[in-house]
């Protein structure tokens with residue numbers, strides 16, 4: 001592995017990606033954030049506390065017509081700005097971001113984790129190893145079903161053809177959009193074959209999700225008196241007076257698409273780190289035997305995995321006023337990206353080698369590792385990932401259950417990352433699960 005973190009990150013993006021990826025905006029590197037104490041925190045806080053995110057030129061422009069997916073596909077929360085974004089985001093803030101609220105979903109998260117353990121055991125018995133590329137996708141879909149549609153989608157059952165089809169569709173959308181991003185952007189001027197393919201894939205995907213949302217919403221009840229704290233997510237949404245059915249669908253769809261593409265790869269990266277570090281794996285098991293409630297070491301392993309295997313490539317904002325960053329004058333209205341992945345491999349912050357898996361670094365609160373901007377896999381400020389608490393809870397409960405039940409070994413080529421719009425697993429995603 002390349003010892004230079006900057007080169008490492010660039011290395012995983014093919015040559016052309018750099019130009020496109022960095023096109024039309026400023027890039028904040030770790031230099032801005034860390035090395036100039038006078039300017040670092042102010043502009044970063046300044047940028048991150050503003051709500052505006054640049055609208056990707058690729059996403060949000062396809063879909064054959066606005067009626068597909070009831071026209072909600074184009075309205076993903078990620079792609080919105082200004083008062084419309086603020087209205088929707090504030091309506092879910094309470095239910096999504098407070099750890100206490102997300103606890104409401106803990107029993108469902110535990111049920112999905114239990115189903116995952118049974119599914120893994122059955123796949124292990126049938127095939128002698130488990131292809132987590134498939135299984136992690138099914139797990140994430142099942143979890144989304146429980147949280148967002150308030151029902152089991154049967155994704156972890158023996159016959160998961162429907163789930164596999166939807167996951168494959170999503171994967172093809174991500175692969176094609178990466179290819180289109182890295183190629184000449186002719187599709188911006190006329191509909192190329194790639195563009196038409198993208199429209200077709202997205203229409204297919206969103207039609208399926210739209211059906212799921214309609215099924216769920218038709219069954220949910222609008223209550224006379226609302227006891228918000230006990231409601232599941234979709235019920236909570238349809239009982240919010242300020243949201244109409246279309247708003248609810250925009251939110252559900254945003255949560256569904258963003259969650260499906262992120263938690264599954266994160267489960268694989270975590271399993272890879274745990275499997276290839278048997279001492280840490282043993283320590284997780286000991287921790288589980290002692291007290292399975294707080295799990296500080298497992299949490300540190302998950303945090304370290306987010307650091308080493310970041311799934312996003314950057315966090316973006318549009319500057320709201322003129323700023324000077326690292327000596328460069330950045331006018332208001334400039335799209336600014338921060339490459340958080342370079343930051344999370346910084347040799348000052350992670351002094352005892354940023355390239356090694358060392359969960360312990362998160363347990364010692366006195367080190368530079370705890371710089372407020374050292375760990376940004378979920379972004380920062382009011383536009384921080386809306387599903388962060390869900391993702392963390394799902395990963396913690398499922399990894400805890402898997403580690404308690406199995407000794408986990410990785411089989412084949414090491415897992416690395418490839419740019420497919422997100423940084424997704426490359427290498428072998430096969431694992432062996434032996435009962436302990």
Ligand code: HEM
Nearest residue numbers: 077078255258259262263378379380383384385386387391
């Ligand atoms: C598992 C790992 C995940 C990672 C690393 C991740 C990362 C991110 C990042 C970096 C952003 C942009 C934040 C910013 O600009 O400051 C974001 C936004 C978002 N994420 Fe996630 N995410 C994850 C899982 C999820 C899940 C499970 C859901 C839904 C259940 C979700 C829903 C969203 C939504 C709706 C937004 C847009 C928020 C807005 O614009 O207001 N994410 N995520």
